[in-house]
Amino acid sequence: MDDSDNDDAVLAYQQIIENAHDLYQLMSVQVTSREIVHRDRVAADARMMQDYFKCVYGKKKFHCRFGMYRPLFLRILNKIIEMHPEFEQRLDAAGIMGHSPHTKMIVVMKCLCKEVPPDNIEDYTAMGVPTIYRYLKRFLDAMMFGFNYRYMRRPSHDDT
Numbered sequence: 001m002d003d004s005d006n007d008d009a010v011l012a013y014q015q016i017i018e019n020a021h022d023l024y025q026l027m028s029v030q031v032t033s034r035e036i037v038h039r040d041r042v043a044a045d046a047r048m049m050q051d052y053f054k055c056v057y058g059k060k061k062f063h064c065r066f067g068m069y070r071p072l073f074l075r076i077l078n079k080i081i082e083m084h085p086e087f088e089q090r091l092d093a094a095g096i097m098g099h100s101p102h103t104k105m106i107v108v109m110k111c112l113c114k115e116v117p118p119d120n121i122e123d124y125t126a127m128g129v130p131t132i133y134r135y136l137k138r139f140l141d142a143m144m145f146g147f148n149y150r151y152m153r154r155p156s157h158d159d160t
Helices: 003-024 041-053 059-066 070-083 101-113 118-125 129-151
Strands: none
Touching: 041 101, 041 118, 059 070, 059 101, 070 101, 070 129, 101 118, 101 129, 118 129
């Protein structure tokens, strides 16, 4: 094999790499405006509180829907609020109340316990999919760092 064959092989390889690179490059699109979706978060939050915490669904239904009883749900929620202040209910830039901590936790539990994709619950919760994913991540971080010391360890003699 001489130098000209070697050079041809290198050029062919470079062309293949460039073509493959072009396949995966997205065309640059300039975003001129964002689509604004008006959701009635306050009404969705009130509806969810009525459904799950003002006894429309009783204790058994709550347990069936989330795999845990209400006191455990609230205990986990309080611990997550301690660790991530983002889970607290806050005003947004427009002065409208955001989602309540209960709504955020219900969304996370629906995704994790019932394996419901966020796309399917965004209408009921009036919460966008990226927001749901953000709360899922915050929840998992809080679970990892808040409960790790107690539940993610080797069992001791007292545990058995």
